[in-house]
Amino acid sequence: MNAWYWTGWTLSKILARLLFSYRILHRERIIEEGGALLAMNHQSFLDPPLAGIACRQDIYYLARKSLLQWPLLGPVFPKINVVPVDQERADMSALKTVIRLLREGHRTIIFPEGGRTSDGNLQPAQPGIGLVVAKTLVPVIPMRIFGAFEAFPRGAKLPRIHPITLVVGEPLRFTEADVREGGREAYQLIADRILAAIAALELPPEEVRRHAGDPD
Secondary structure, X not given: OOHHHHHHHHHHHHHHHHHHOOEEEOHHHOOOOOOEEEEEOOOOOOHHHHHHOXXXXXXXXXXXXXXXXXXXXXXXXXHHOEEEEOOOOOOHHHHHHHHHHHHOOOEEEEOOOOOOOOOOOOOOOOOHHHHHHHHXXXXXXXXXEEOHHHHOOOOXXXXXXXXXXXXXXXXXXXXXXXXXXXXXXXXXXXHHHHHHHHHOOOOOHHHHHHHHOOOO
């Protein structure tokens, strides 16, 4: 980690624990060395830093390029491994950058749904993540975040205090046979398989009670 990343990682970790009682379940499933793709549902602006602090090594992020125009924070984003994406069109340059980073042995997070959910539910997967997997064949770690929508839903001005839990799934591994056909349909099938793995992750009963505010 460079100094900028370490500072953001440390501050995010402190705030996540203080404000959201943040917990990570099955952290040991995260691949910390070598190329790997982290795939997570997208509930709020909190998702990227919360995914980042689940990892002990630095990761790379895709973010809409307009964020780099923010005052103060905008110039910092590239220093903390943010890759800008043009959401107005299919930004192949960003996907090519992600593919290069993965081939170089870095870890990158992608949200298969694309944008943030508007109602807290999972949205259909977009084929972009399938293309990345087809070109790299890196392992994919499915991750599902719970509570981030309640803490900071789309359209909210400020976050509110609410428990957040991240559940990490077993890595998915794809082979040449999975990507032999190529093309959008094959990429969509891979994306759908990844989203299904995310959807299958659930909170254990004690975490359900915690999120519901049940002291028992």
